[in-house]
Amino acid sequence: MRRTARLAEVAAALLEEPYGRHWGYKLMRSSGVRAGVLYPMLTRMLEEGWVTDGWEDRAQIAEKRPPRRYYELTDLGRRELAAAVRTAQIAETARPAIPRPEWA
């Protein structure tokens, strides 16, 4: 899986709760990544074994809505995503600062 800036953003959102359940819409909001990028990325994470998925128990839903699909990080996923976040942080700090022009 390619280590992109979007992946780092999703990884950071997932690692806020490394042992919790994550929902598609909430993840979209917390990471700030578009749905068109996030959902295919979640599918790839599932294929790589970084996350597992499941469905909410219908009996435990108080509101009138269909059960949502949740994603949970696996050990492999926690390691890989933490590495992706670290790589993004290193790339961010290593980026040379743009020199301020004299007239500014």
Place this chain on the structure above:
Amino acid sequence: MVEVVELLQNAGLGLVLLAVLVFGVVPGLVLRMLVLIYPKDDPRRRDLLADLYDAPFLERPLFVGAQFETVLFEGVPHRLRTLKRRGARPPAEPETIRPVPEPLPALPTRQPVPPRECALPGCTNIVTEPRRLYCSPAHRTAARKMRHAARMDLL
């Protein structure tokens, strides 16, 4: 109830109906049609619909708009992959080496018919041909005449 009446008075019935359509009915309807692009057994169909109802009421039209991209980049490739898989011919069966059949049991050889005498009474000639009863055509005719005469006697 009072708020609804006030809203109707201020905004007008048409505007309220439009708001109900845009924020209430249309997002679910459009998303239901969009997810049909995914293959039938794809869990994303249920997933996106469930996430729609997780979104706040006013954000739903935007959520559905964003799903056009999801469907385009994920649903269409999934659908194409499924179609390709369905259209592909089933894998050819591995060529099997047919076992050599066992040789059939040998047919019984025709037993030679033993030589016999001519069927005409009184003739002792040997008939050489296996399918003939009489030693000659003349004896066959003679035997036929005798059978005919015997039948006439009976009548």
